[in-house]
Every structure is written in structure tokens, then in C-alpha cells.
Amino acid sequence: MRWVLPFLALLVTSTVAAQTLDDRVREVASRLMCPVCAGRTVAESPSELAAQMRDLIRRKLQQGESPEEIIAYFVDRYGEGVLAEPPRHGLGTLLWVAPLLLIAGGAAFVVLRFGRGTGTTEPPDGDEELDADPL
Amino acid sequence: MARLGAAALWIALGATLYSIGAIVYGVVRRKALWVESGLNTALTPAPVLSTALLALLTALLTHDFRLVYVAQNTSLETPLLYRVSALWGGQAGSLLFWTWMLAGFAALAVLRHRRTDPDLIPYAAAVLLGVLAFFIGLVAVLENPFRTVDVPPADGRGLNPLLLDPGMVIHPPLLYLGFVGFSVPYAFAMAALLTGRLDAGWISATRRWTLAAWLALGAGLVAGGWWAYRVLGWGGYWGWDPVENAALVPWLVGTAYVHSAVVQERRGMFAAWTMTLVVLTFALAVLGTFLTRTGLVASVHTFARSEIAPPFLLFLVALLGASFGLVAWRWEDLRDPSPLVSLISREGAFLFNNVLFLAFAFAVLLGTLFPVLSEAVRGVQVFVGPPYFRQVTAPQGIALLLLMGIGVLLPWRRASGRALQRFRIPVACMLGTGIAAGLLLQRPGVVAALAAVAFAASATLQEYHRGAQARASLGYLRGLWQLFGDRRRRYGGYLAHLAVLVMAVGIVASHAYVQEREVTVRPGERFTVGRYEITYRGLRAGRAPNAEAAWGVLEVHDGSGWVELRPLRLYYPRWDQPVSRPAIRSTLRDDLYAVLAAFTPDGEATLRVWVNPMVRWIWIGGVAFVLGTLVAAWPEGRRGGVSRRIEPVRITPELPRPVEEVGS
Numbered sequence: 001m002r003w004v005l006p007f008l009a010l011l012v013t014s015t016v017a018a019q020t021l022d023d024r025v026r027e028v029a030s031r032l033m034c035p036v037c038a039g040r041t042v043a044e045s046p047s048e049l050a051a052q053m054r055d056l057i058r059r060k061l062q063q064g065e066s067p068e069e070i071i072a073y074f075v076d077r078y079g080e081g082v083l084a085e086p087p088r089h090g091l092g093t094l095l096w097v098a099p100l101l102l103i104a105g106g107a108a109f110v111v112l113r114f115g116r117g118t119g120t121t122e123p124p125d126g127d128e129e130l131d132a133d134p135l
Numbered sequence: 136m137a138r139l140g141a142a143a144l145w146i147a148l149g150a151t152l153y154s155i156g157a158i159v160y161g162v163v164r165r166k167a168l169w170v171e172s173g174l175n176t177a178l179t180p181a182p183v184l185s186t187a188l189l190a191l192l193t194a195l196l197t198h199d200f201r202l203v204y205v206a207q208n209t210s211l212e213t214p215l216l217y218r219v220s221a222l223w224g225g226q227a228g229s230l231l232f233w234t235w236m237l238a239g240f241a242a243l244a245v246l247r248h249r250r251t252d253p254d255l256i257p258y259a260a261a262v263l264l265g266v267l268a269f270f271i272g273l274v275a276v277l278e279n280p281f282r283t284v285d286v287p288p289a290d291g292r293g294l295n296p297l298l299l300d301p302g303m304v305i306h307p308p309l310l311y312l313g314f315v316g317f318s319v320p321y322a323f324a325m326a327a328l329l330t331g332r333l334d335a336g337w338i339s340a341t342r343r344w345t346l347a348a349w350l351a352l353g354a355g356l357v358a359g360g361w362w363a364y365r366v367l368g369w370g371g372y373w374g375w376d377p378v379e380n381a382a383l384v385p386w387l388v389g390t391a392y393v394h395s396a397v398v399q400e401r402r403g404m405f406a407a408w409t410m411t412l413v414v415l416t417f418a419l420a421v422l423g424t425f426l427t428r429t430g431l432v433a434s435v436h437t438f439a440r441s442e443i444a445p446p447f448l449l450f451l452v453a454l455l456g457a458s459f460g461l462v463a464w465r466w467e468d469l470r471d472p473s474p475l476v477s478l479i480s481r482e483g484a485f486l487f488n489n490v491l492f493l494a495f496a497f498a499v500l501l502g503t504l505f506p507v508l509s510e511a512v513r514g515v516q517v518f519v520g521p522p523y524f525r526q527v528t529a530p531q532g533i534a535l536l537l538l539m540g541i542g543v544l545l546p547w548r549r550a551s552g553r554a555l556q557r558f559r560i561p562v563a564c565m566l567g568t569g570i571a572a573g574l575l576l577q578r579p580g581v582v583a584a585l586a587a588v589a590f591a592a593s594a595t596l597q598e599y600h601r602g603a604q605a606r607a608s609l610g611y612l613r614g615l616w617q618l619f620g621d622r623r624r625r626y627g628g629y630l631a632h633l634a635v636l637v638m639a640v641g642i643v644a645s646h647a648y649v650q651e652r653e654v655t656v657r658p659g660e661r662f663t664v665g666r667y668e669i670t671y672r673g674l675r676a677g678r679a680p681n682a683e684a685a686w687g688v689l690e691v692h693d694g695s696g697w698v699e700l701r702p703l704r705l706y707y708p709r710w711d712q713p714v715s716r717p718a719i720r721s722t723l724r725d726d727l728y729a730v731l732a733a734f735t736p737d738g739e740a741t742l743r744v745w746v747n748p749m750v751r752w753i754w755i756g757g758v759a760f761v762l763g764t765l766v767a768a769w770p771e772g773r774r775g776g777v778s779r780r781i782e783p784v785r786i787t788p789e790l791p792r793p794v795e796e797v798g799s
Binding site: 023026030031033040041043044045046048054079080081083084085086090091092095096098099102103106107110111114 | 368369370371374475478483486487490491493494497498501502505508509512513515516517518519520521522523527531650651652653715730732733741743
């Protein structure tokens with residue numbers, strides 16, 4: 001087993017490789033919608049404008065701007081509609097909170113409604129195995 | 136042809152209305168002959184609408200440009216295959232196609248269930264025909280594909296070039312098959328409510344319809360992803376686009392229904408809940424048709440202009456109102472006779488599975504409709520793009536994978552200590568994978584997903600092992616084979632589970648480890664993406680059907696050998712839009728995906744190249760999913776397809792049990 005450790009270490013170091021500029025451009029670009037095409041992010045869109053935007057993102061990153069600053073810059077120019085994801089305040093909160101509430105509510109309902117009530121009708125141990133098998 | 140088609144629509148509408156009237160009158164007045172007459176007439180819309188469909192097909196094949204529809208969707212140069220698929224390529228045609236399928240299903244349902252379910256069929260037929268009447272009316276009045284012009288154009292506009300792909304030939308019919316197929320279980324559910332026969336009879340009767348619809352929808356989604364991947368050229372297969380979501384949502388709720396129905400059939404529980412799910416599934420299928428067809432999600436304004444939006448909306452509201460009204464009316468009778476013994480049981484796992492699938496579907500639906508909501512409330516158009524959907528659905532997906540394993544391991548009713556021992560190996564697999572993945576890959580989401588996959592996969596495989604052992608008298612392999620003979624439903628279902636796990640690995644890997652580069656290169660220049668070294672050899676030009684083509688020649692080395700890739704750029708003069716066709720080199724490990732984004736006359740090219748890990752697993756998993764579901768749906772010969780519901784009575788331990796049922 002002694003050979004495993006160096007092997008693992010090798011794999012770890014090889015995968016931790018720092019994020020490349022390409023990755024960072026992609027990350028920022030995938031948070032913006034291409035303003036001229038329906039439903040594609042700047043990262044994915046094949047349009048000319050999206051290509052220019054990716055180029056601009058790259059240059060801004062190289063100049064040391066943070067992703068947030070770059071996003072703010074584009075929101076300033078194109079309006080909120082350029083964000084791939086609505087801002088997480090105001091009406092936008094609904095998007096995040098509603099599904100969580102549904103899960104929490106659903107799970108709570110299931111537990112409260114069915115969680116107890118095993119009561120006295122419980123079959124003796126062993127009985128339930130009747131269908132535990134590969135039916 | 137146009138007159139024949141239009142006349143057929145009206146005749147079909149007349150027959151449908153007569154049929155509904157006769158059935159309702161016969162049922163109310165208890166006149167069997169009227170019911171019989173109505174059921175007989177219910178068989179006629181299908182052949183009549185087939186005539187209409189054939190008329191449209193003939194017009195498409197013979198380039199009859201007097202029909203506006205033909206001129207808009209085909210041209211003289213459109214190849215035969217795509218003239219046929221133009222039948223469902225445009226709005227009016229696709230609605231006619233939808234309606235024709237529904238008529239066919241209604242006729243098949245009457246033929247198939249007339250004898251076996253004589254109590255339910257008049258009601259179910261009336262419900263199906265009611266839905267059918269709405270759709271025929273819509274096609275005849277508002278979206279008639281047989282509209283003509285006096286002076287036909289010399290040539291048509293042709294099919295949108297993006298639709299010129301085999302993926303697009305099969306994708307819409309599969310989705311429609313799924314959408315329409317859910318109408319049959321829905322109609323039987325309504326029949327059960329109307330007649331008060333609320334046992335699992337309606338579920339058993341429509342089980343195969345349900346599985347067929349659910350399978351078609353699932354296969355349609357995969358086919359859609361395959362098309363998008365090979366044609367759209369943005370490097371991915373699923374864009375969380377409203378139209379895709381519109382088909383995903385009914386599939387998710389349908390999945391919850393398929394599972395809940397198992398519990399009602401086997402344990403006689405969750406009756407009201409199963410009813411609710413089937414109504415939701417069908418309503419969402421109608422909503423899906425509606426979203427794709429009215430442009431609601433593009434903007435509130437295109438929606439307001441769409442002619443078919445108001446009737447669709449009214450229909451949907453009426454459908455939901457009537458269905459849930461019936462559920463409320465029968466509420467007392469829908470109470471479960473046998474209580475849930477314990478949450479730590481297979482039933483319990485199914486309940487949580489249902490909650491998660493619904494929440495998943497709700498999140499997708501909310502994200503899809505949110506732009507409309509925002510525009511209506513704040514007057515600001517916002518986008519809800521892929522990042523939202525990925526963040527919200529990923530944790531739910533992982534939870535579902537875990538539940539997939541838990542549900543398989545837990546016995547019905549209540550888990551004893553002995554049953555819980557079955558968790559040992561799968562939990563060990565989960566921890567082992569989690570630790571190994573945690574060391575190798577730094578991303579917590581990926582680690583969690585892989586651990587969940589390992590858990591569910593080992594749990595499922597362990598079940599096959601246990602099943603084979605219980606049949607050890609036959610020998611292990613024959614015992615394993617026997618599982619698909621006498622327990623086809625369960626073990627076929629597990630095949631579908633394993634297929635989903637294979638897809639999950641592909642989806643996680645391709646999202647988490649995609650690499651991309653965009654380069655502008657001159658012939659002879661070389662660049663690397665991931666493990667690939669690519670040399671750009673230059674640009675070639677030529678002609679493709681209806682289009683001018685240019686393609687880059689790429690020499691791709693991956694260390695062991697080399698291949699040539701040719702990403703295409705097509706220009707369709709008729710559509711005045713250039714289209715990129717990616718070149719893909721696919722292996723089990725990863726896909727190299729190259730797109731020619733732009734080029735200059737002197738041969739300089741802008742290329743976008745992706746390395747998408749393990750995408751092929753998704754397509755393989757998709758095919759396996761279809762096969763597994765087919766196994767589960769295959770008729771069980773020996774037992775004559777009788778559902779083996781476990782009666783909620785106690786069996787005393789002294790009773791000798793049949794050999795096969797002695798487990799673990």
C-alpha cells in the first residue's frame with residue numbers, strides 16, 4: 001500500500017493547478033446574458049457582440065479588475081437585463097426562497113402527518129420482512 | 136388538398152361533439168345504447184384526422200405553395216425527410232399533429248379498455264374527447280394549417296436551417312407522444328373520481344400508458360439535448376431554455392407520479408396524492424405545449440399578441456379547476472385505508488422522493504416564468520439563466536440520488552434492524568468514494584454527487600445480488616436472469632435507475648470540468664486545449680444543399696494518435712443567417728468540440744474549442760434508460776400482469792411462505 005500515497009499526492013497536485021485566465025473569463029461571462037440573442041449567456045453565445053464582451057472581460061481581468069466590478073460595469077451599460085441571474089434582493093429573493101420553502105414545507109408536512117401514528121397497530125418485529133425480499 | 140383537410144377538421148369536430156353528447160346523455164339517463172353509440176363514434180376522429188394529416192403531408196410533398204403553411208416551412212430544395220418533418224416543424228402543423236395523436240390515443244384507449252374496464256371507459260372517453268374537442272377547435276378556427284392564398288409564391292421559405300438535423304426530426308414527436316400520452320392516465324383518474332371507484336384499478340389499467348408517455352417524454356428530452364449539442368454549437372447540451380424547461384417540468388412531476396402510483400398499487404396508499412400528481416402532470420404537459428407555442432416566455436407582449444394564448448389559458452384554468460374540484464368532492468373517499476406504519480420504510484422514501492421531485496419541478500417552472508412575473512410586477516425584463524437553474528437544481532439532484540439508494544434498500548412498511556444492515560456496504564462505498572474524490576477533486580459539489588452516485592449504484596447492485604441469491608437453486612446467473620422474468624417491474628425499474636446514475640456522472644463531469652478556449656489563428660498555427668494539441672491547417676470552401684459552406688481543417692493530437700476535425704460554417708442565403716456546425720470527436724473520457732466562429736478571406740479563423748468530459752456517458756445512459764423502462768413495462772406473461780398488491784393484513788409468522796418470497 002505504500003505506493004498509494006505518492007500516487008495520490010501526484011494526482012492532487014496535478015488537479016489543483018491554478019485557475020487559468022480562460023476559466024476566469026468563462027466564469028464572469030457565464031454570469032452575463034448576451035444582449036442580442038435569446039437566452040444564451042455571453043460565455044456560450046456565438047454572436048459577435050458576445051465575442052467582444054468576452055474580449056473586454058479578458059482585458060479587464062488582466063488589468064486587475066474584480067469580477068464584481070466587471071459585472072457592475074456591464075449592468076451600468078446594459079441594465080439589469082444583462083444579468084444571467086436576477087439580483088438576490090426584492091422580487092429576486094422569491095426565486096431562491098420559494099423552492100426552499102416548498103422543500104421545507106413538504107418535508108415538515110410529511111414528518112408531522114406521518115412521522116408518528118405508528119401507534120399500536122405496529123406489526124411485531126420480523127413481520128415486515130415479508131416483503132423486504134426481492135419481490 | 137386544402138379543402139379536404141379543412142373539411143376533415145370540421146367532420147372530426149362534429150363526431151367528437153356527438154360522441155361526448157351521446158356518452159353523457161347515455162350515462163345520465165342510464166341508456167346503454169347511447170353510451171355504446173358514443174363509444175363507437177369515439178373511434179372516428181382518429182381516421183378522419185389522419186385524412187387531414189395525410190392531406191397536409193401530400194401538400195408538403197408536392198410543394199403545394201398555395202398553402203401558407205407549406206410555403207412558410209418548406210422550399211423546392213428541402214430534402215424529402217425534412218418535408219415530412221415539416222409536418223410538425225411549424226406551429227399550425229405541430230398543433231394538428233398533437234391533435235391527431237390525441238385522437239389516436241382516445242380511439243386506442245376505447246378499443247383496449249372497452250371490455251376490460253367497462254365501468255370506467257365511458258367517463259374516461261368523455262374526458263379524452265372533451266380535451267380533443269378543444270384542440271380540434273383550436274386547429275380549425277385559430278391555427279388552421281390549411282389556410283391558402285390565391286396567388287401562391289413560386290418557392291417557399293424553407294425550414295429553419297437549425298431544424299435540419301435528424302435530432303429535430305425525432306425530438307418533437309417524442310415530446311408530443313409524452314405530452315399527449317399523459318392524457319390517458321389523466322382521463323382514467325377523472326373517471327375514477329366520477330364513478331367513485333377509487334381503488335388502484337385505474338392506475339393498473341393505465342400503467343402501460345403512463346410508462347409509455349413518461350418514457351417518450353424522457354427520450355424526447357435526451358434527443359433534444361443531443362440535437363442541441365450537435366447543432367447549436369455553443370458547447371453544451373442543455374441551455375435551460377424555456378422551451379426545454381417546458382418539457383422537463385411535466386417529466387419531473389410525471390416521475391413523481393410513476394413512483395407514487397407504485398405505492399398505491401402495492402400498498403393502497405397515497406390515493407389522493409397520486410390523483411393530484413396525475414392532474415398536475417397532464418396540466419403541465421398542456422402548459423408545456425402552450426409555452427412552446429405562444430411565446431409567453433419570450434415576453435409578455437408577444438404573449439398578448441398571440442391568438443391562441445387566451446383560449447389556452449382558459450382551457451388550462453378550466454382543466455385545473457374541474458379536476459381539483461372533483462378531487463375535493465371525493466376527498467373523504469380518498470383517505471388511505473391503511474396508515475403509514477413508519478417513515479423509515481420504502482413508502483417513506485417515496486414520499487420524500489415526491490416532495491423533492493415537485494420542488495425540483497417547481498424551481499424550474501418558477502425560473503422559467505419569473506421573467507414574465509418580473510415584467511408584470513416591476514416592468515423590468517430580467518433573465519433567469521443557467522447559473523440559477525444549476526445552483527438550485529444541483530443540491531436537489533444529489534438528494535434525489537441519495538434517496539434512490541435509500542428507497543431501494545428499505546423494505547415496505549417498516550425497516551427492522553436486520554433490514555438496516557443492508558445499508559452497510561452501500562454506505563461504505565459512499566464513504567470510500569467520498570474520501571477518494573475529496574482527496575482528488577477539490578469541488579465539494581462534485582464530491583457529494585459522486586458519493587451519492589456510489590451509494591445508489593452499490594445499493595442497486597446489491598439488490599440484484601440479493602435477488603439472484605434468493606433464487607440460488609437455479610444457479611446464480613440463471614437466478615439473476617430470472618429476476619427479469621418474474622420480477623420485471625422492479626428489476627427493470629432498477630435498470631432505469633442505473634442508467635440515470637450513468638447519466639448523472641456524465642452531467643456532473645461535463646459541467647464541472649469543461650475547458651474552453653477561443654483563439655484566432657492563421658494556417659499552420661498550433662494551440663492546446665486540455666490534453667489536446669491542435670494545429671489549424673487552413674480553410675476550405677464548398678457548397679452544401681441550400682447553403683454555402685466553409686470549414687476549417689484541424690489536426691488534433693491527443694498524445695497517442697491524431698484525427699482531423701472539420702468544423703463547418705454554413706450560410707443560407709434564404710435565411711440570411713450564418714450557422715456554425717461543430718465538429719466533435721467523442722470518446723468515453725471526453726469530447727473535443729470545435730466551432731468555427733468566424734473567418735477572414737485570407738484564411739484566418741476564430742475557433743472556439745471545448746473539452747467536455749464524459750458527455751458520451753449521457754447518451755449511453757439515455758439509451759440504457761429507454762431499455763430499462765421497456766423491460767419494466769414489458770407484459771409479465773406468467774402472472775398475466777395482475778398487480779401483486781400486498782394486502783394490509785397481517786400474515787402470521789407460522790404460515791409457510793412461497794419459496795420465492797423468503798428473502799434476505
